[in-house]
Amino acid sequence: MSQYKEILLTARPDGKPVGPHLFEVINKGIPTPGKGEMLIKQTHMSMDPAMLGWMTPDEDSYIPPVALNTRMRSSGYGEVITSNHPDFSPGDNVMGMMGWTEYTLSDGKGLNKLPAGVDGETALAVFGLPGLTATQGLFNIGKPQAGETLVVTGAAGSVGSMVGQLAKAEGLRVIGVVGSDEKTDWIVNELGFDGAVNYKTDDVASKLESLTPNGVDVFFENTGGPVQQHIFDRMNVHGRIVVCGMIADYTAASPAPGPNWIPLIKKRILIQGFAMPDHLHEAPRLLSQLNPYVAAGKIKYRTHVLDGLESAMSALNLFFTGANKGKLLIRL
């Protein structure tokens, strides 16, 4: 087989569910790497909420959007097939931005070689963007202290589940906000969270109050939506709010307003938004912060795997409904 498939972004999101009408699947001949290049066969593609932002031009965004009629952007995991690059050999497992494609050429820039034995699911679910994001946001912005209380939204998601487990390992009381009883069960009974709020069925304010008797010191925000104000109301003096994602508001025509700022003064609260492209150059340091927790068996994860390149085209909708269970991946 000398052909492979690749998917181009051909239209901007139009308010309808993201699907094949925004993309074109093309067939291409498998290329031969030039000087200093290598050919990679991608085996796993990571699907992340940030990709929704990459599809739409926005002068405020932190990285340029994907240009129309070019390969859709994503990070992934694969194997080096042939290499003219001095640092990579056939059989090496690599992770990096490869896009929606079965094969890609690379000059090695932005690509990380993984230790043997780290499979694609672990790589993308733990050491990829979710792990880097959780580590940067929790430790370097949230600055958690043993004995404090953390609340994380999107708690069963790839970032949220890791934030909660890292905070538990640090000795915090950890409460997760989720959207189903199945997710409640997973984060409490499998991951060891101290409690969960199901924002779809619980009385959020009273449940939060009973689960955070000492208030909230760190609020790790992955979702936005009405639950935000309730958590904000529970913040303690000198609390830290890490703003990582606002998935509930991304598609709203006019996003809901946020909390009034008076409590920021009364409680001297910090709010810090962040995005990983600012910190990818720190990846080695972040991975060394994260790795001891993984090595000590503190980090469990689960993946939601879809099969085949074409399944990527509709996969992003799962973030809006919360229907994915665990890190969303495409297996090629």
Next chain:
Amino acid sequence: MSQYKEILLTARPDGKPVGPHLFEVINKGIPTPGKGEMLIKQTHMSMDPAMLGWMTPDEDSYIPPVALNTRMRSSGYGEVITSNHPDFSPGDNVMGMMGWTEYTLSDGKGLNKLPAGVDGETALAVFGLPGLTATQGLFNIGKPQAGETLVVTGAAGSVGSMVGQLAKAEGLRVIGVVGSDEKTDWIVNELGFDGAVNYKTDDVASKLESLTPNGVDVFFENTGGPVQQHIFDRMNVHGRIVVCGMIADYTAASPAPGPNWIPLIKKRILIQGFAMPDHLHEAPRLLSQLNPYVAAGKIKYRTHVLDGLESAMSALNLFFTGANKGKLLIRL
């Protein structure tokens, strides 16, 4: 004269304008200082927006409220009359929390001795709470860089006018938001701000856009109100928002909502609320940060002086209407 007047807080604010119905004026005999004490004749009392918060119990507040039937709290400037304290002598000028009173005893705790020649108005307008607040908020949170743009609300106020002048001295483009043409004239033509928005008469969004062609890097918030969202919309990537005051919202039954948090992620914005009681122990360091600007003649100020202790009882209302021009003081 062996009697002096003092004012007690006897009722909590009730939604009506702050006035004599909340206070009681009492006459007392001038006391004799005991061992380690001194007697101070207060000559100037500082009136600050924070005092409104001190009058109302609020479990979230940064310092306990003034207890009913005790002396109302305030900072002031005065002269040592008699002293049994080894560090203070008759004739010394001092500044500190003295409350609404013509005379007070002190053991020196929390009291700062001022260099000879610093009069009461300068002391309270520049080296008192406004100067410490502007210094902490601007330099230690806002981290201004030459060439950046700063927008400050309440720009003709005691804190705002100092923030703007310090930022100008650091080489920033400085835009102030005020509520009258007279204040516009003062901050632009006297203080050297690069521009002003009159939020009562200007089309705020378009005026801000034309005055901040390169966006806003530092937003120093003293007022709240609808102007907040417009400034927020102009924030640049890696912008810093210093939340110091929200006077426009303090008396609202239900404070207006704040901005949605999506831009915090896209632009990686920091928002930090602060209150000076956290930083009073750092006063010597803050004063040494501030003093070079004062010594170099970079800081102009004006005062709005009312006469007589009793005038304090209605003075705080001026903050709601913005009718005070400059640092509000009571001369005793």
